[in-house]
Amino acid sequence: MNAHAKQYRIPCPSSHIISVPAILLNEELICPQCNVRFLADFKDSLEYAEEQTERAAYQWLVIAISTAIVLVTAGLIAIVSQLFQ
Ligand SMILES: [Zn+2]
Structure with a gap:
């Protein structure tokens, strides 16, 4: 290219x-x-539109991963706090 x-x-x-x-x-x-x-x-241009679509998809992925990390962390905190009761 x-x-x-x-x-x-x-x-x-x-x-x-x-x-x-x-x-x-x-x-x-x-x-x-x-x-x-x-x-x-x-x-x-169609290229600009495609770039915007890719960026939106990437931002969605980042949000999804961040949410998963928060949920896993909250889960671990819940388990650890159960262990030390
Ligand atoms: Zn024309």
């Missing part, structure tokens, strides 16, 4: 998916299918 060849898929205002090389991000482009001018905004 060559970082310079990275392409972003950005929808035009009429929802045609245009493959945009990284160097043309934030430039005004013309959709080859409907000839409409639009700004190639990274935040509109």
Whole structure:
């Protein structure tokens, strides 16, 4: 994978998916299918949307693991306090 060849898929205002090389991000482009001018905004790209989805999944995983650790710790404290009664 060559970082310079990275392409972003950005929808035009009429929802045609245009493959945009990284160097043309934030430039005004013309959709080859409907000839409409639009700004190639990274935040509109499918790659950005996928990144947000992955981040949300990762945050969910962190919360799930943290909750599990808290529950296990609480369980251990309960067992230990039973032993020393
Ligand atoms: Zn278009």
